[in-house]
Amino acid sequence: MTTRSGKVFNDGKADINMNSPGKNGKAEKSDRIFYIVFASLVLDLLAFTVILPLLPGLLDHYSQNDSSGLYNVLKNSVSGFRSLVGAPDNARWNSVLFGGVIGSLFSLLQFLTSPIIGAASDVYGRRPLMILCMIGIAASYLIWAVSNSFLTFVIARIVGGISKGNVSLSTAIVTDVSSPQKRGKGMALIGVAFSIGFVFGPSIGAGISILNKADDAAVAYMIPALFSLTLALADLIFIYVFLEETLPTNKRLQSKNVLSHAIEYINPVSLFKFSSVKKLSAAESSKVQSLGAIYFIYLFIYSGLEFTLPFLMHDRFSYTSVQQGRMFFFLGFVMALVQGGYTRRISPGKESKIASHGILILMPSFVLMAYASSTWFMYLALTLFSFASATVVPCLTTLISTYGGDNEKGTIMGIFRSLGALARAFGPFWASAVYWSFGPNACYIQGALILLLPMYQIYKQVKAESKRSTFM
Known part of the structure; x- marks a missing residue:
């Protein structure tokens, strides 16, 4: 349906028409979408x-009050594994491993579903998939709020x-509505x-734990769950009312067989090769694969050590949950x-250099x-x-978002995020296992x-970009 203003409506919401006259109009639309995405996130x-x-x-609550028995099954499995590998029987280090799992x-x-959602959005549009995601997220908090066993809590996490x-x-939405010059601003807002x-x-969570006077622990943990549910429902309503479709119908992929290609989206080999992206040149494909590898290795180490922090x-300073909240606040x-x-404010073309600086600074941080x-x-x-x-991550995300056509950017970003989710899935377990087996010193030095590896790869990109700029 077309109105006098020329906006094309789809599913009751306007598609973003990036070909509309006037640079100021485009800038205003992109800025508006940037801040809608920002508020939603x-x-x-x-x-x-x-x-x-x-x-x-x-977890302490469920260790004492788990009618399903799942908590004790997992705890016994961790204890059995400790005996098998001969790790020290340190109660605090045991909790690190159990928490990592x-x-x-x-x-x-998230690794299994993120690229499928991204690819589906290339076919059906960003808005309907975003609404479905928010419904699922709200449902997870509702399940957590009514959970009376560890099994129900795990289902909520699932x-x-x-x-x-x-x-x-x-x-993907930021990429849809932004020029290369403004894309960095959108990624930075994310x-x-x-x-x-x-x-x-975390500060709100710590505050709830202090202010909550409920005698029943189950009721006490229901309150933060209801708080999260309220925010999720507000986010769902906000997205439904304000988010416009940013991928016009004429720029969407025509194929409806997204699920038939699911193996490519969850197969790590296919993900690292970006096999689902068909329209990149050999040179572009090589650069995308290199960025994917850099992102994965960096996040594998970063997320693992972040989790053990x-x-x-x-362990070292006897921090309470309130002090942990203050630490998260500082970070x-x-x-x-x-x-x-x-x-x-990073200028386009400088992202590789700034990402290399970030990785370089992270190494002495871990030491x-x-x-x-x-x-x-x-x-x-x-x-x-x-x-x-x-x-590091905003710069790498901006770099990867410059590749692919309009109808494949969602797939590229979905795969990129999926590589990050894969790193975050195994990074905490790796770091927790090293911490548990050899202690924190070995864990953090190994990470540094x-x-x-990613430092060397990103350095090669910076050097190549420097050579290109010299000859231009």
Whole structure:
């Protein structure tokens, strides 16, 4: 249906017409979509991070009150594995490994579904898939709120992991409506949303745990779940009302057989080769594959050591959940400052160089974490860690978003995010296993050394770009 203004409506919402006259009109539309995506992600990430400071206590609750018996089955399995490999019987280190196994579940499911959601959005549009994701996320919090056993809680995490394709869709939406010059701003806003979520979400969770006076532990943990559910429902309504379709019908893929290609989206070999993307040149395909490998290795190390960080603070400095919340606040605050004041102003073409700086800074950060004997040294390490957190992923995401046609960007971004989810699925388990077997020093030093691999790859890209700019 076409109105006098020339807007083409689809499913009751206007498609973004990027060919409309006037550069100012295009800029206003892209900025509006940027901030809609930003607001949606803030709501989503606040809801998602509320649980972080509560998880240890929540697991303690289920260890004593699990009618399903699943918690004890998993605990016995971990104890059996410890005996098999001869790891030290350290109760705190055991909790690191057990937490790593639980923490990997969510990202593993996100890995399996994210590229399929991205590819489906290339066929059916971004908006309907975004709405479906938000419905699933809200349902996961509802299941958590009514859970009376560890099994029900795990089901809630499963539903949430399957539905967590909204982040890859957000990056695809930013790519749809932005020029190469403005794309970095949109990606930086996504990064700022993550910072806000990780600044205030854990703090809200810690605040709820302090203010909550319920005698029944099950009721006490229901309250943060209901808070997350409220935010998720608000996000769903916000998306339904304000988000316009950003992929016009004439730019969508015609194939409806998305599920028939699912094996390519969950096969790690196919993912690293970006096999589902058919229209890239050989040179472009090589660059995309290199970026995918850099992103995977970086996030594998980063997510693993990030996951063990609260356990390290608890083990070495006896941090409480409130102190953990303050630590997350500090990390997110520094990230927000860097992203808002620095990352969003990075000039096009400089992303590889800035990403290399971020990886380089992260290596001494992990070395400091390994040997820090005071909170002052630890917070110096956390400051360096925050700079890397604020720069590397936004820069790599901006780089990968420049490849592919309009009808394949969703697939590329879905695969890219899926590689990140794969890294986040196995990174925490790897780091937790090393921590559990050899202690925190070996864990963090090993992580710093492995980062030499993506550092070398990104350095080659920076060098190649420097040569091209010299001859231009």
